[in-house]
Amino acid sequence: MRFIHTADLHLDSPFLGLTSMPKPLWERVHSSTFTAFQKIVDDAIALKVDFILISGDIYDRDQQSIAATDFFIKQCERLNQAHIPVYLLYGNHDYQIVQDTGELPANVHIFGNRVTTTTLTLANHDSVAISGFSYDQRWIQEDQVQKYPSKRNETWHIGMLHGAVRQRQDNHYAPFTTDELIAKNYDYWALGHIHKHQFLNEKPPIVYSGNPQGRHKNEAGQHGYYLVESQGNKLVPQFKPIAEIEWISLTVNALSTSNLAEVERSLSQAIDGKLKNSPFQLVELTIANIEQLSPTIRHLLANGDVLEHLQDQNADNGKWWIYDLLLHQQNLLPSMTDLDEQYWQQAAQEVFTPANIAELTKSLARDADLAAKLTNLDLQQLKQATTQLLRRED
Structure with a gap:
């Protein structure tokens, strides 16, 4: 068995802060999320994979552009022509009530808003169970892993989950623990939401694919997808960098x-x-x-x-x-005493929190574009931008 695990495509990402670029370069940067997914589809067809998993945040926002949806449909149709199934779920950026999927080709399976399991049979007669769910709202604070079934008689069982490891606070993204995932006895967990590719566990593999294209400076380094192949009774992921x-x-x-x-x-x-x-x-x-x-x-x-x-x-x-x-x-901020610097750092920790940003976006509900931009900005970016403004005032 051979499949591709990807997530967090963020098609049509706005790439905020780069508007001073020359137009040809800006167009290259803006199209890079599209180019990355096209490369994934190219590789899937060339490698003749059995299927593709996309673990959430296909789009950068819940209201997708026509260009983004049209592009995604066309790429899925390419996979359809190559007889490659696609299994996807929606995350916190592109959350939606899953209903009619008529726009997408027949090879695409979308997981609904409750945990469900679908099964396919490969050419070698191996059976593969895949479990997952799509977000129906931006935040999901309840642990969803308890709703996933344990592995039964299938040859392989794969879990798809768009979420984050449980923290002491701010558990807004389907929080889980690694031990919970291991306890399901799955052969592979295809995770989404964190944009840096990484392993949370090796046996079985519990893996964040990261996003295939970094979107700002806090997403530096290589980005790509995982090619996963069966070797005996285990699944072995190999990272493939493709970022434009x-x-x-x-x-x-x-x-x-x-x-x-x-x-x-x-x-x-x-x-x-x-x-x-x-x-x-x-x-x-x-x-x-x-x-x-x-x-x-x-x-x-x-x-x-x-x-x-x-x-x-x-x-x-x-x-x-x-x-x-x-x-x-x-x-350091210019013309600041040590005491000033101390107060600034203390204030910044209290101000730049997910809860404060969420509250601010509520007040901007009438300006959907501005609210979306604030929601999508990294907290560190906001802090740095504010620091730069203070420097200019000096």
Whole structure:
């Protein structure tokens, strides 16, 4: 048996904060979530997998664009023509009441809003049971694992779940414990919701596939899917990177010179040297040892002139683009005493919480687009953006 486990496609993700990009580059970035899933379908057909599992958040929001739904239907139809079944469930981003699925081709099975199990028989007569459910609301605080049946007589039993490990608080996403999953005696758990690919357990494999395309700097590194194959009486997952674009943070030392052209050339050369044979990279560049630079150049670095020039110079290099430039000394808020810094950090911990953001989005219910953007932003991103605003005020 051979199948693909993916999740969190987030088709049509808005890629907030990158609107200053040149149009061709922006179009490449914006289409990257589509490109990633198309690569998965390409691989599924080439490898002749038995089926594909998609564990939630196919779309980036509960109200999908026509472009996103049309694209997804066409990719599923490609799989249909190749006789590859698709088993999917909806997560907290694309939650919906599962009813008529007439738009999707016949090879697509959508799990309803209650835990159900479907069974298929492979060409070698192995039987495969697959259990899962779709979100019908953004938050599900109740543990759903107790509703999953234990393995019985099937050759293989696979669990699909879009959720997060139970925490002391903020258990909004179908919370579970690893021990609960192990107790079901399944052969594989195909998890979604966490965007970094990782194992929670090896025997049996309890696996987050991560999202196939990172959408912001907090989703750096390789992204892709898992190809899972049977070896004897066990299922063995292998990670396959496919992301069209990767996010990366680099730190380079400032060149000891007062010549701006030399500084910019050295920065570009340093990035080229560190990013050999990589997919296209969106770079957050930190410059260290800036005390070696003249006050004039430091000012040009701080006010964004150098960043803008580097972006213009490298817009067409096909390898990387700098989306942010930081100076090493900016780690702390300027002109703050130690006491001010302490109060700021304490206040930030109290303000930037999921509960506060949720409450804010309720008050913005009439502006659905703005509410969705706030909901989708990472808390760390919000904190960093606020910090940047305070720096500007200084």
